[in-house]
Amino acid sequence: MSGLAALCLLLLQTGAFGFGINLFNIFRGDSLIHEDITERAILNVTAQVCRALALAEGKDFTFPPLTPNAVAAACEASKSSKSFCKAIKLIQENNRGVDMFRFYLPPFHFDDETFSEGRNIITDGLSAVKASNKRENFEAAREQLGKILHPLQDFYSHSNWVEIGNKLPNSNLIRSLTSIGNIAAESRATCRNCNGDDCSNNILDDILREKILTSGYFNFVPFFSTKPKGKCSHGGGFDRTSNIEPKGGINKDTFGSSHGYLHMTAANMAIAATSELLEDIRGAAGDKTFLQMMGISKGKALCFVIDTTGSMGDDIDAVKTVTSSIINTKVGTEDEPPVYILVPFNDPDFGPLIRTTDPNVFKRAINALSAAGGGDLPELSLSGLQLALTGAPPNSEIFLFTDAPAKDLYLKSTVIALIERTKSVVNFMITNILGFRRRKRSDDSQEQEQQNIRMVTSDAQVYKDLAQASGGLAIQVTKSELLMATSIITESSSSSLVTLVQASRSPGKAENFTFTVDESVRNLTVYITGRSVTFILISPSGVSQESTNTTGSLITASHSVGNFMTLQLKTQAGQWEIKMVSTNPYILKVVGESSIDFLFNFLEESQGPLGGFDVVNNRPRSGVNGSLIVTVIGSDSARVTEVILVASSGSGEVTGSVEALGGGDFLARFDRIPAEEFVVLVKGQNSNSSSRASSVIFQRQSSTNIRASTVTVTSPNSNSVLVPGTPLSVPFSVMTNGEGGNFTIQATNDKGFNSTFPSNLILETGGSANGTVNLTAPSNTPSGTVVTLTVEAVAPGSTDTNYVVLRFTVLKTVTDFNSPVCQLLSLQSNCSDNCISSMWELSVQVTDGAEGTGVNRLSLRQGNGTLNTSLAAGNENITLVSYNASCCSPDVELLVVDGVGITILGINLPMGNN
Ligand SMILES: *[C@@H]1O[C@H](CO)[C@@H](O)[C@H](O)[C@H]1NC(C)=O
Ligand SMILES: *[C@@H]1O[C@H](CO)[C@@H](O)[C@H](O)[C@H]1NC(C)=O
Ligand SMILES: *[C@@H]1O[C@H](CO)[C@@H](O)[C@H](O)[C@H]1NC(C)=O
Ligand SMILES: *[C@@H]1O[C@H](CO)[C@@H](O)[C@H](O)[C@H]1NC(C)=O
Ligand SMILES: *[C@@H]1O[C@H](CO)[C@@H](O)[C@H](O)[C@H]1NC(C)=O
Ligand SMILES: *[C@@H]1O[C@H](CO)[C@@H](O)[C@H](O)[C@H]1NC(C)=O
Ligand SMILES: *[C@@H]1O[C@H](CO)[C@@H](O)[C@H](O)[C@H]1NC(C)=O
Ligand SMILES: [Ca+2]
Numbered sequence: 001m002s003g004l005a006a007l008c009l010l011l012l013q014t015g016a017f018g019f020g021i022n023l024f025n026i027f028r029g030d031s032l033i034h035e036d037i038t039e040r041a042i043l044n045v046t047a048q049v050c051r052a053l054a055l056a057e058g059k060d061f062t063f064p065p066l067t068p069n070a071v072a073a074a075c076e077a078s079k080s081s082k083s084f085c086k087a088i089k090l091i092q093e094n095n096r097g098v099d100m101f102r103f104y105l106p107p108f109h110f111d112d113e114t115f116s117e118g119r120n121i122i123t124d125g126l127s128a129v130k131a132s133n134k135r136e137n138f139e140a141a142r143e144q145l146g147k148i149l150h151p152l153q154d155f156y157s158h159s160n161w162v163e164i165g166n167k168l169p170n171s172n173l174i175r176s177l178t179s180i181g182n183i184a185a186e187s188r189a190t191c192r193n194c195n196g197d198d199c200s201n202n203i204l205d206d207i208l209r210e211k212i213l214t215s216g217y218f219n220f221v222p223f224f225s226t227k228p229k230g231k232c233s234h235g236g237g238f239d240r241t242s243n244i245e246p247k248g249g250i251n252k253d254t255f256g257s258s259h260g261y262l263h264m265t266a267a268n269m270a271i272a273a274t275s276e277l278l279e280d281i282r283g284a285a286g287d288k289t290f291l292q293m294m295g296i297s298k299g300k301a302l303c304f305v306i307d308t309t310g311s312m313g314d315d316i317d318a319v320k321t322v323t324s325s326i327i328n329t330k331v332g333t334e335d336e337p338p339v340y341i342l343v344p345f346n347d348p349d350f351g352p353l354i355r356t357t358d359p360n361v362f363k364r365a366i367n368a369l370s371a372a373g374g375g376d377l378p379e380l381s382l383s384g385l386q387l388a389l390t391g392a393p394p395n396s397e398i399f400l401f402t403d404a405p406a407k408d409l410y411l412k413s414t415v416i417a418l419i420e421r422t423k424s425v426v427n428f429m430i431t432n433i434l435g436f437r438r439r440k441r442s443d444d445s446q447e448q449e450q451q452n453i454r455m456v457t458s459d460a461q462v463y464k465d466l467a468q469a470s471g472g473l474a475i476q477v478t479k480s481e482l483l484m485a486t487s488i489i490t491e492s493s494s495s496s497l498v499t500l501v502q503a504s505r506s507p508g509k510a511e512n513f514t515f516t517v518d519e520s521v522r523n524l525t526v527y528i529t530g531r532s533v534t535f536i537l538i539s540p541s542g543v544s545q546e547s548t549n550t551t552g553s554l555i556t557a558s559h560s561v562g563n564f565m566t567l568q569l570k571t572q573a574g575q576w577e578i579k580m581v582s583t584n585p586y587i588l589k590v591v592g593e594s595s596i597d598f599l600f601n602f603l604e605e606s607q608g609p610l611g612g613f614d615v616v617n618n619r620p621r622s623g624v625n626g627s628l629i630v631t632v633i634g635s636d637s638a639r640v641t642e643v644i645l646v647a648s649s650g651s652g653e654v655t656g657s658v659e660a661l662g663g664g665d666f667l668a669r670f671d672r673i674p675a676e677e678f679v680v681l682v683k684g685q686n687s688n689s690s691s692r693a694s695s696v697i698f699q700r701q702s703s704t705n706i707r708a709s710t711v712t713v714t715s716p717n718s719n720s721v722l723v724p725g726t727p728l729s730v731p732f733s734v735m736t737n738g739e740g741g742n743f744t745i746q747a748t749n750d751k752g753f754n755s756t757f758p759s760n761l762i763l764e765t766g767g768s769a770n771g772t773v774n775l776t777a778p779s780n781t782p783s784g785t786v787v788t789l790t791v792e793a794v795a796p797g798s799t800d801t802n803y804v805v806l807r808f809t810v811l812k813t814v815t816d817f818n819s820p821v822c823q824l825l826s827l828q829s830n831c832s833d834n835c836i837s838s839m840w841e842l843s844v845q846v847t848d849g850a851e852g853t854g855v856n857r858l859s860l861r862q863g864n865g866t867l868n869t870s871l872a873a874g875n876e877n878i879t880l881v882s883y884n885a886s887c888c889s890p891d892v893e894l895l896v897v898d899g900v901g902i903t904i905l906g907i908n909l910p911m912g913n914n
Contacts, residue, residue: 030255031253031254031255031256031263031267032263032264032267034092034095034096034149034150034153035092035095035096036267037149037153037267037270037271037274038088038091038092038095038146038149038153038274039068039088039092040066040271040274041271041272041274041275041278042088042091042274042278042294043066043067043068043071044066044271044275045275045278045279045282046071046075046084046290046291046294046296047063047064047066047071047074047075049282049287049290049291050071050074050075050076050291050296051063051074052287052861053287053288053291054076061074062074067636068081068084068085068088068633069081069633069634069635069636070636071084072084072296075291075296076298077291077296077297077298078595078634079298079299079334079335079494079495079496079595080295080296080297080298080495081595081597081633081634082395082597082599082633082634083295083296083297083393083394083395084294084295084296085295085599085631085633086295086394086395086599087138087142087293087294087295088294088295089599089601089631090139090142090143090146091142091143091145091146091149092146093146093615094142094143094144094145094146094147095146095147095149095150095153096146096150096614096615097146097147097614098147098150098151099150106218107120107121107151108121108150108151108154109150109151109154109158109218110151110154110155110158110159110215111154111158111215111216111217111218111234112215112217112218112227113183113184113186113214113215113217113231114215115159115180115181115183115213115215116180118151118155118173119172119173119176119180120176121148121151122148122151122152122173122174122277123174123175123176124721124814125144125145125147125148125721126148126174126277126280126281127811127814128140128141128144128720128721128809128811129141129144129145129148129281130281130284130285131783131784131809131811132144132784132786132809133281133284133285133289133290133293133784134285134784135782135784135785135786136289136292136339136355136357137784137785137786137809138292138293138295138393139393139394139786139807140720140786140807140808140809141293142293143720143807144720144809145281145293147720148277149274149277152173152174152270152273152274152277153270153273153274155170155173155215155270155273156169156252156266156267156269156270156273157251157252157253157257157263157266157267157270158215158216158218158234158250158251158252159213159214159215160190160203160207160208160213160214160215160232160250161181161213161269162252162262162265162266162269163203163208163250163259163262164207164208164211164212164213165208165211166269168269168272169269169270169272169273169276170273171276173273174276174277174280175819176814176817177817177818180213181211181213182210182211182212182213183212183213183214184207184212184213184214186228187228187229188207188212188230189204189229189230189231189246190203190204190207190212190214190230190231190232191203191204191214191230191231191232191233191246191248191250192204192246193245193246193247193248194246194247194248194249194258199235199248199249199250199258199259200259200261202232202246202248202250202258203232203250214231214232215232215250216232216233216234216235216239216249216250216251217231217232217233217234217241218233218234218238218239218241219239219240219241220238220239220240221240222240225240225241225244226241226244227241227244230246231246232246232249232250233246233247233248233249233250234249234250234251234258235248235249235250235251235257235258235259236249236251236253236257236258242258252265252266252267278290281293283861283895283897284897286857292338292339295393297338297339298334298335298336298338298495299330299333299334299335299336299337299338299495300335300337300338300396300397300493300494300495300497301337301338301339301340301341301392301393301396301397302323302326302337302339302340302341302362302490303340303341303342303343303388303392303396303397303398303399304319304323304341304342304343304366304398304399304400304401305342305343305344305345305381305384305385305387305388305398305399305400305401306319306342306343306344306345306369306384306400306401306402307344307345307346307379307381307384307401307402307403307404308344308345308346308369308370308371308372308373309346309347309371309372309373309379309404310371310372310373311371311403311404311432312371312401312402312403313370313371314431314479314480314482315371315401315402315403315429315431315479315482316369316370316371316401317483318401318482318483318486319366319369319401319486320366320367320369321483321487322483322486322487322490323362323363323366324363325487325491326490326491327359327362327363329491331359334495335494335495337359338357339355339356339357339393340354340355340356340357340358340359340361340362341353341354341355341388341391341392341396342354342355342362342365342366343384343385343387343388343391344369344384345379345380345381345383345384346372346373346379346380347373347378347379347380347407348380349380350380350383350384350387351383351384351387352387353387353388353391355391378404378405378406378407379402379404379405379406379407380406380407380408381400381402381404381406381407381408382406382408382409382411382412382414382415382462383408383411384400385398385400385415385426385466386411386414386415386418386748386750387750388400389415389418389419389422389424389426390418390422390750390786390788391750392422392424394422394423394424395422395423395424396422396424396425397424397425397426397427397472397493397497398424398425398426398427398472399426399427399429399486399489399490400426400427400428400429400463401429401431401482402428402429402430402431402463403430403431403432403479404459405459405460405462406462406463409462410746411748412462412465412466413746413792413794413801413803414746414748414790414792414803415466416466416469417618417790417792417803417805418788418790418805419466419469419470419704420469420618420619420704420706420707421617421618421805423702423703423704424470425470425471425472425703425704426466426467426470426472427467427472427473427474427475427489428460428463428464428466428467428472428473428474428475429475429477429482429485429486430460430463430474430475430476430477431476431477431478431479431482432478432479460474460476464506467587468504468587468648468705469677469704469705470703470704470705471499471502471589471679471702471703471704471705472703473489473527473529473564473587473589474529474587475489475529475562475563475564476529476562476563476564477561477562477563477564478562481561481562484559484561485561485562485564488559488561488564488566489527489564489566492523492525492566494523494593496593496594496595496597496634497591497592497593498521498591498592498593498594498596498597498700499589499590499591499700499701499702499703500515500516500517500521500590500591500592500699500700500701501513501515501588501589501590501699501701502587502588502589502590502679502701502703503587503588503648503650504586504587504588504648505580505585505586505587505588505649505650506585506586507583507585508530508533508580508582508583508584508585508586509580509583510579510580510581510582510583511579511580511650512577512578512579512580513577513578513579513580513588513590514575514576514577515575515576515577515578515590515699516574516575516576516683516697516698516699517540517571517572517573517574517575517576517592518573518594518596518686518696518697518698518699519573519696520594520595520596520634520635520686520698521571521573521592521593521594522571522592522593522594523568523571523592523593524568524569524570524571524590524591524592525566525567525568525569525590525591525592526566526567526569526578526588526589526590527564527565527566527587527588527589527590527591528564528565528566528567528586528587528588528589529563529564529565529586529587530563530582530584530585530586530587531563531584532582532584533547533565533580533582533584533586534546534547534548534580534581534582535547535578535579535580535581535582536578536579536581537554537555537569537576537577537578537579538576538577538578538579539554539570539572539574539576540572540573540574540575540576541572541574547581553570554569554570555567555568555569555570556568556569556570571592576590578590594634594698595633595634595635596632596633596634596635596638596686596698596700597632597633597634597700598630598631598632598633598640598682598700599630599631599633600628600629600630600631600680600682600702601615601616601628601629602615602616602620602626602627602628602673603615603616603626603627603628603629603667604616604620604621604626604627613627613629615629617804617805618709618712618713618802618803618804618805619706619707619708619709619711619802619803620673620706620708620709621673621708621709621710621712621737622673622674622675622707622708622709622710623672623673623675623708623710623737623738624672624673624737625669625670625671625672625673626669626670626672626673626708627667627668627669627670628643628656628667628668628670628680629661629665629666629667629668630643630665630666630667630668630680630682631664631665631666632664632666632684633664635686636664637686637687638664638684638685638686638687638698639660639666639684639685639686639687640658640660640666640668640682640683640684641658641683641684641685642655642656642658642681642682642683642684643655643656643658643666643668643680643681643682643683644656644680644681644682644683645670645673645674645678645679645680645681645706646678646679646680646681646701647674647676647677647678648676648677648678648679648705649676649677651676652674653678653681654670654671654672654673654674654678655670656668656669656670657669673708674708675708676707677705677706677707678705678706678707679701679702679703679704679705679706680701680702680706681699681700681701681702682699682700682701683697683698683699684697684698684699685697685698686698709800709801709802710736710737710738710739710795710800711734711735711736711738711743711793711794711795711800711801711802712733712734712735712736712737712802713732713733713734713735713791713792713793713802713803713804714732714733714735714804715730715731715732715733715791715804715806716731720806720807720808720809721808721809721810721811722775722777722787722808722809722810722811723777723810723811723812723813724777724778724779724780724781724810724812725776725777725778725779726776727774727775727776728774728775728776728808729772729773729774730772730773730774730775730789730791730806731770731771731772732770732771732772732773732791732804733768733769733770733771734761734763734768734769734770734771734793735763735767735768736763736765736766736767736768736795737766738765738766738795738800739765739795739796740762740763740764740765740766740767741762741763741795741796742760742762742796743760743761743762743763743769743793743794743795743796744759744760744793744794744798745757745758745759745760745761745771745791745792745793745794746791746792746794747773747789747790747791747792748789748790748792749775749787749788749789749790750787750788751777751785751787751788753775753776753777753778753787754775754776755773755774755775755776755789756773756774757771757772757773757774757791758771758772761793773789773791775787775789775808777810781810782810783810783811783812784809784810784811785809785810786807786808786809786810787807787808787810788805788806788807789805789806789807789808790803790804790805790806791803791804791806815851816848816851816852816853816898816899818848818849818851818852819896819898820846820847820848820849820852820855820896820897820898821846821847821848821849822844822845822846822881822894822896823844823845823846824842824843824844825843825844825845825880826841826842826843827840827841827842827843828840828841828842829841829887830887831887831890832887835886835887835888836886836887836888838886838887839884839885839886839887840884840885840887840890841882841883841884841885842882842883842884842892843880843881843882843883844880844881844882844883844894845872845878845879845880845881846858846878846879846880846881846896847877847878847879848877848898848899849877850877852877852898852899853898853899854877854898854899855879855896855897855898856897856898856899857895857896857897858879858881858894858895858896858897859894859895860883860892860893860894860895861893861894861895862891862892862893863883863885863889863891863892863893864885864889865883865884865885865886865889865892866883866884866885867881867882867883867894868881868882868883869881869882881894
């Protein structure tokens with residue numbers, strides 16, 4: 001029986017699209033770049049996963065065109081287009097970031113024949129991706145994935161894998177301790193000079209004939225560039241080694257490269273290799289978790305941060321009621337929350353963060369909350385919020401409940417940094433402001449009322465500031481009004497909620513706001529917070545209604561509770577106006593449900609040697625020109641026509657010039673980035689619409705308020721894996737394009753891990769300085785835990801700050817390098833011509849070896865027969881698998897996952913015909 005080899009075949013993919021180098025896609029030309037390769041593979045594998053899930057449920061599945069919108073729709077998760085696009089962009093950005101920060105390190109590009117080092121980067125990172133996924137830390141998984149895709153893809157461009165005739169990717173690049181190939185000895189010559197500009201024949205014949213693996217040497221430093229004798233170079237203008245004999249190069253980065261004639265072949269192979277790596281992650285994670293990693297899910301996370309100190313009993317009851325109601329009305333619908341998050345805080349404790357996809361687990365966690373303790377008055381509300389912001393998916397809406405001031409005000413700037421970074425919206429539900437707060441002493445079993453303490457208006461200012469920064473609301477109600485307020489705001493929270501206009505005025509002033517409602521908008525809703533705010537609403541057809549008029553036709557429903565008012569408007573496309581009349585401070589927010597939305601990121605000219613643009617992951621530079629990339633989602637035909645930076649105070653705006661980049665991306669350039677806080681307003685047209693020109697115009701606004709800074713903080717983030725018990729040094733640089741002086745440094749992390757860092761750095765005007773944070777995870781921290789570190793630098797005078805937010809995955813040193821092994825024990829079939837009446841059966845033994853982490857999961861990937869597993873008598877390291885199926889179903893794929901997530905796919909085709 002020759003079963004073993006056949007059974008344990010690895011499933012390989014072949015690709016059909018291609019690759020290049022990594023300038024930002026503005027300069028892509030016809031060549032395919034890392035972004036293209038990454039996106040093609042993600043869209044393809046994601047669609048494959050959705051297809052498998054649909055077929056398993058007996059549904060039809062039409063393979064979609066490979067765009068994020070179409071794939072999300074095919075996955076029956078149209079509303080997750082935004083999070084899907086965002087996940088793809090984060091992966092692409094981290095892929096590209098390798099060139100920004102690790103340009104000089106050959107193994108990150110498989111340059112200089114650094115094959116085993118390059119492979120270690122991939123396999124170590126792959127372990128971290130799997131560990132993060134296991135704990136549902138998807139942002140960290142995406143970042144890590146992007147970082148390892150870069151070397152994986154570069155392998156096909158920078159090595160001679162394609163030239164030596166391989167037709168399939170090198171699967172061993174994603175498996176430790178396997179042979180990558182027959183690698184050229186250091187002393188072995190691999191290239192000859194190119195024939196002038198023609199490098200199509202520069203690899204030595206014996207290298208090609210013997211299929212010896214090599215890669216090009218690269219160095220861009222003039223005068224210091226050398227390479228070992230006889231070796232190939234990378235080639236191209238940047239590479240100084242290509243002027244040293246043997247001259248020329250072998251890279252296939254673009255059509256114009258030394259081996260550009262193989263660009264498409266290498267690119268296709270890189271797509272196939274990327275698909276293969278994604279399939280490996282999918283196998284370890286399972287299909288549903290894989291989709292979550294890609295941001296494909298229905299609905300929007302439900303995230304509560306709750307003060308559980310003594311006086312919060314009524315508030316906790318309100319949260320319990322609202323939670324039940326949301327779970328009862330949304331589970332099973334398109335708005336079912338994909339994940340539930342709860343962060344309790346008290347004093348001196350906060351957390352832990354509870355994150356679950358199971359509504360019943362969440363209900364139990366909420367129902368287990370009770371109000372107790374608290375001691376002296378202010379509580380650790382910002383610590384709780386920090387944990388929620390780092391633990392919730394980006395773009396989440398978070399609800400924080402409290403009746404006390406924040407004790408941990410030093411975290412305010414960190415929380416703002418996290419709000420800006422995650423673009424999450426935080427709503428504060430504040431009870432008892434100016435009222436009395438009853439407390440129970442924590443150290444006394446007898447219930448004893450302390451002196452009444454009041455939370456005064458000024459105590460709530462930090463909450464108002466954070467709400468405003470995030471585009472959320474600070475709702476102030478009495479304890480008896482809280483349930484109503486919470487119900488209104490949480491029940492209207494849909495995953496396709498978009499902001500049309502939002503403004504905050506404090507002090508308030510009379511002002512007229514216009515906004516365009518397009519035909520895709522449903523459930524047009526106005527939120528206003530503020531006391532005694534009056535206004536006049538004017539519809540596109542010119543009908544007006546005052547806020548005091550309860551019988552008008554424009555407002556179809558309204559509620560008012562505490563300082564919070566909400567109005568449902570008759571949905572009518574066209575230009576609306578709302579004239580705010582009273583002069584009390586207010587926040588105005590007009591939202592609707594629509595599939596059309598946008599993502600944006602600031603760009604700056606790359607400091608890397610390749611030029612192009614890099615994404616700015618913190619505050620953009622103030623006072624100078626700048627660029628923004630805007631991606632329209634939810635429509636493949638929508639066009640951006642205007643991008644405007646609107647000062648949050650209403651005092652001015654800067655309009656950018658817009659250029660289409662293709663693929664739903666638009667570049668907006670601004671002469672200057674405002675120095676004061678602003679929001680991004682995008683206007684555009686959806687040309688697919690067949691209706692009147694005026695109604696195809698749409699407008700959307702960012703909820704997050706953005707600040708620019710003269711300070712820049714960067715970190716090369718060279719290692720994002722944290723070994724428990726071992727300090728990790730995290731270098732960072734602070735630069736200023738303003739005044740120098742004594743800059744204050746603050747480094748905080750959401751897990752309370754020990755860290756050391758310099759408390760200040762001295763910078764000269766226009767200068768820079770370097771520092772290091774040493775971060776240590778306790779030695780008992782479980783693998784897959786993710787810690788978010790925020791390093792902030794405050795310019796002298798403490799108004800201008802910037803930050804860098806870094807994520808680290810805790811990973812115990814991996815000791816299990818081997819995939820589980822499967823061995824065929826028997827295969828019996830009595831298949832006749834009439835397959836319906838005959839059966840076949842198979843038995844297999846699976847082990848992970850004595851040193852392995854053991855078989856964690858074993859499932860059928862293909863085949864509709866019956867699978868049974870049991871542990872071998874007397875040896876728990878051996879799992880026995882039996883499978884039987886109808887002869888009409890001749891194929892089976894077994895998936896075996898061990899503790900580090902290594903997978904094997906068995907394929908069996910026992911029947912030749914049927
Ligand atoms: C898409 O991925 C599947 C595996 O998930 C693979 O078999 C197929 O070849 C890939 N197609 C392309 C075009 O990359
Ligand atoms: C509008 O929102 C309400 C809940 O606030 C919901 O019941 C209704 O289905 C929504 N309508 C549309 C068209 O989405
Ligand atoms: C708002 O519009 C009205 C006219 O409808 C005008 O009288 C008023 O001055 C405007 N208010 C502001 C603040 O521009
Ligand atoms: C309320 O508004 C409607 C138009 O929307 C108008 O017909 C009606 O007269 C107004 N009522 C009052 C009391 O102003
Ligand atoms: C910078 O400021 C800190 C206090 O914030 C102070 O301890 C330190 O001495 C200052 N350094 C210099 C060089 O002025
Ligand atoms: C900071 O470190 C970088 C290397 O990481 C170095 O190039 C730069 O000169 C350093 N700057 C200062 C001010 O020490
Ligand atoms: C943090 O550091 C202190 C002093 O160095 C040590 O006593 C403590 O155990 C550390 N805590 C953790 C969680 O590692
Ligand atoms: Ca193993």
